[in-house]
Amino acid sequence: MPITAVLVSGIVLVVLGGLLALLVNPKSANYIQACGTCALLVAGFYSFVATRSVGARFTSNLHPQVGLDPLSGFFLALLGIVAMPVLVFSTGYFDSSTRSRLLAWLSSLFLLAMVLLLCARDPTLLLGGWEMMTLIPAVMILVAHPREPKASRAVWIYLGVTHIGGAGTWVAILVLAGHHALGGPSSLHLAYGIQVLVCVSAIIGLGTKAGLMPFHVWLPRAHPIAPAPVSALMSGVMIKVSIYLLVRILIDWLGPVPMWIGIIVLALGALSAVGGVTSAIFQHELKRLLAMHSIENIGIITLALGASLCFRAQHELVWASIALGAALFHSLNHAIFKSLLFLGSGTFEKYLGALNIDRMGGLLRKLPIIGVSFLVGSMAIAGLPPLNGFASEWLTLQSLIHVSQFGKMGESLAGALALVALAVTAALAVLCFIKVIGLVLLGSQRSTPYSKAMEPTRPMNIALAFLALCCLVIGVVPGLVFGYLIHLSPWQGSHRLSTGLYLPGGDSLPTLWVTGGLLCLVGIFYLARGTKTASESPTWACGQDLSPRLLWTSSGFSKPLKMTLQTLLRPSRSINTSELGNVVQKVTYQSSVPHHFESHLYAPLHRFMLTQAVRVRKLQSGKLSVYVSYLIGLVIVALSLIRLGVIR
């Protein structure tokens, strides 16, 4: 069956599923949509692996054109591999209420918007898909949380920030189209100023949507508040589609860019990675913590992308391919484990009725399949072998090591600093997920009794197990994916196809051996344990009853780090004591780590904009005659500019 037929049938099934959601049970509609995304996965995977292109090529004309090439095929496959389990999970997660029907229909629109963007081959469809992809999740959040001020505010900030920042995307695409450089050979001959304008606009516009620091303020608000399947799609796929466009513009269309652009991308990546993971450690709400980790992982992807740009500027094309492959590989891996973690957190929320980490505990025993899958996802995001996150982070690390080896003094220093940032990020991510695993999955039941509002259903278990299996398989044989990713670079890199990762210069990661070694180690420990079992005895708590209040909390776990980074983070805390007759009745303790970008960058900017708005408002007199006078002035100015030859 030709690839086009599979692609079209996938789109038709997603559309059909969306329509059926409005008419019949949303459960069957979600299954039909899942079948559609499976077809999209097949079409995208085939185009990616077989390096086949179908449909139109990119054009700068404004006539709608669609097509698929290996790069968009890879991201289509990424969409399919995430959306399929998410939709299967949705069958158990959502009920059959009108709201759920509406959400199922909107999820089909959301998927179609992302497919449209990936298959668009002209500026109109590209920007149309981009806007739809921004607006539909906002509607989904509002539908899921009607008349909730917190949700409305999150959506308001999401739309405001992504539209202001997203203007950069419009500028980049339209400037490229205006110079007939959208995928055309003339892109290589763009003037330096135009190239810089496109690069900076693309980094701001697409970086905002991807959640890159310091443009990330919308992400920690919008992702946690959405229903778990929507969060999984937003964090797993939507922000990767921004990475797709960033790769298209910076790597595919612009040709070699100046070295300083690569260094700026590296710096933004380092800031996002370290800033994201540091903020994540101090979060007490599970979905917000995961949203912060999205910022961290976008930072890691951007680090690899920046390394690729630096290598290309240095004409080190072999390593440029490897770094680009690392960026794309981590995009895939993050999509898989992040959607797994969001779906897992959604299950915990349904089961417990809360997402506060301090109220969780012992979920591995209560929900074994979900718990084990969540454990695998946590280990993958923490970059532990033999899982997929480790493989792509290892590739990024190797790329950054070589950036610092190849370049001049300044470039080497930038590479070395980026390397340090990645190492710090990896270490802090491990620390953060030790906290998550320890407080959420292990231990005993905490303060809130389990409401058991909803036991996870079989489709929910299957969806999470599938994603966990993907983490494991890709982690064990990463070379089978990475070998194809290398070919996606426009300068045709090459890499031998094998199960492990083998790089030029002898650096290698024989993942099968590593996995075998780990299994042997586990086996040895298991055998060494013998038949002895630990005798049960009550935990000593200084003579008190052992209550959940004495257990480790999220704040307690992260406090040593908070104290170490006190100068940088400037945490705030307040202790309120209420007394009655010199006897303390109640002590309340609150601590928080402020968001410095918000208080030092966005808040002053916000105040400045409001002050200017008050001044500009004086122009709005409310008198029609004044408005017509403005119009007359505008006509005279326009005609004068034409007369002077400024406008032709």
Add this chain to the structure above:
Amino acid sequence: MQGLSQWLMLVCGLSTVAVRRRSLAVGLATCQALALAGIAIYEANTIDESVAAGALVVRAIALAGLLTVLVSRTRETIPVRASVPPSIRSGLAVGLALILIWLIPVANHSNFDTLQVSFGLIAFGMVIIATRRATLFQILGIIFIENAIALAALGHSSYSSLVIELGVTLDLALIAMVASVFHDRIFAEFGTGDVAMLSDLRD
């Protein structure tokens, strides 16, 4: 014939800037719309262009009917005073028209005279909207600007006039209807068609 009609349109426009009575202004606007239709009929060579000219005639009559009904439905007890005296209004209109005509790019215009008349009419329409407080005059200002656009389109030979005329006719009919409804509502609310009363509604 064409030059005479264009002069007639300008005279009607400038007179509307100066006149006080609403019924007289409606008569002048109708006269201008019919002069425009006359130009279209005179220049019609094909069936499409004849249909387009017919559309302009229908538009002129329909607008005249609509505005007359509007005037009769909303009788002002005390006429709304314009914010600027007639002599200054006329001076402003002529001055703005001259500035706009002077600023028109000269190159590549086969029908430069028509374009000058169009810009003159646009200037008159804008001055009417800017200086008159009665809502009906605001509608007339919009109609003058639309007439100017239609006249410019007639002078442009490379496009099918049928499409332009039908589009302009529909556009203007909608604008005039909406504006008339607003005028009616404003009159019902405040007892006068004075737009100055609306400035308090801003906040």
